Amino acid sequence: MATRKGTRRLEPQMSNASPSLDNRARTRRYAAPLAPASLFPGPRMCSAAHMVRTTAPSQNSGPSPRTVPLRPMTVPAAEAEERARSFHDVMSRRRTVRDFDSRPIPDGVLEWAVRTAATAPSGAHVQPWRFVVLTDPERKRRLRAAAEAEEREFYSRRASEEWLAALAPLGTDAHKPFLETAPAVIVVFEVHKGPHTPRPYYTKESVGIAVGLLLATLHQAGLATLTHTPSPMRFLNEICERPPEERGAYVVPVGYPAPGARVPDLVRKPLDQVMTRL
Ligand SMILES: Cc1cc2nc3c(=O)[nH]c(=O)nc-3n(C[C@H](O)[C@H](O)[C@H](O)COP(=O)(O)O)c2cc1C
Numbered sequence: 001m002a003t004r005k006g007t008r009r010l011e012p013q014m015s016n017a018s019p020s021l022d023n024r025a026r027t028r029r030y031a032a033p034l035a036p037a038s039l040f041p042g043p044r045m046c047s048a049a050h051m052v053r054t055t056a057p058s059q060n061s062g063p064s065p066r067t068v069p070l071r072p073m074t075v076p077a078a079e080a081e082e083r084a085r086s087f088h089d090v091m092s093r094r095r096t097v098r099d100f101d102s103r104p105i106p107d108g109v110l111e112w113a114v115r116t117a118a119t120a121p122s123g124a125h126v127q128p129w130r131f132v133v134l135t136d137p138e139r140k141r142r143l144r145a146a147a148e149a150e151e152r153e154f155y156s157r158r159a160s161e162e163w164l165a166a167l168a169p170l171g172t173d174a175h176k177p178f179l180e181t182a183p184a185v186i187v188v189f190e191v192h193k194g195p196h197t198p199r200p201y202y203t204k205e206s207v208g209i210a211v212g213l214l215l216a217t218l219h220q221a222g223l224a225t226l227t228h229t230p231s232p233m234r235f236l237n238e239i240c241e242r243p244p245e246e247r248g249a250y251v252v253p254v255g256y257p258a259p260g261a262r263v264p265d266l267v268r269k270p271l272d273q274v275m276t277r278l
Pocket of ligand 1: 097098
């Protein structure tokens with residue numbers, strides 16, 4: 001596809017919008033002989049390996065992958081900026097909350113949030129995630145006790161001075177009452193190769209994107225979240241009854257913020273410090 005500057009751009013792998021002849025010829029280049037290992041030879045090759053050129057012919061041949069028509073989002077171009085801006089306005093109000101109310105989470109919200117998280121793209125479409133929702137008070141109590149034990153080690157011994165200094169403006173310490181006070185805690189696991197699960201690719205990246213969607217959906221539903229990462233996280237397997245090939249990655253308390261909850265006074269970088277146009 002031609003860009004504004006007349007250069008050719010790489011088409012994403014799953015952009016096949018219709019099963020037209022043209023398109024089939026294009027998708028044929030994703031041929032089956034591309035084993036996952038050759039699809040993802042290494043991080044430096046990532047973007048190229050994930051995409052197919054629409055112009056240059058490829059060496060690959062073989063049966064076409066099965067395709068379905070794309071169901072594109074149809075947003076009139078005139079509304080695009082406004083839609084993007086209003087989503088920004090919603091997301092700019094998301095804050096990490098560490099002080100939760102005991103008010104229950106309305107039915108269905110957690111399920112929709114996890115469904116949305118599970119729409120995330122993932123390396124080779126392995127979907128290497130598992131979301132464990134804890135609401136049982138006894139299990140949350142055990143989670144808190146185990147997490148606080150690790151955190152005491154972290155704050156007193158494991159964390160470098162530099163790390164502690166970076167955390168200072170957040171006012172965090174080894175106490176994690178939110179693991180009990182939040183009505184739900186979603187523990188997110190990376191799913192690695194095991195007896196019944198395939199080898200994942202770009203696991204951390206995939207799970208990180210899924211967690212981003214999870215947080216965005218919960219925020220959109222009016223709920224607050226905390227992205228908590230006790231380290232190490234092995235204790236999560238026993239509490240969440242997950243097998244060894246699953247590795248805890250995030251602990252996300254969810255609920256309404258406590259009345260009068262306060263958050264650190266943080267400033268987000270302006271656009272010109274986070275975006276470069278070339
Ligand atoms: C990967 C990751 C790990 C984090 N781990 C913790 C954590 O263990 N404890 C905590 O209180 N906050 C944790 N946070 C929350 C950050 O401190 C918070 O996102 C940051 O201070 C910015 O604040 P905001 O989310 O309100 O914009 C984590 C955030 C991320 C993305």
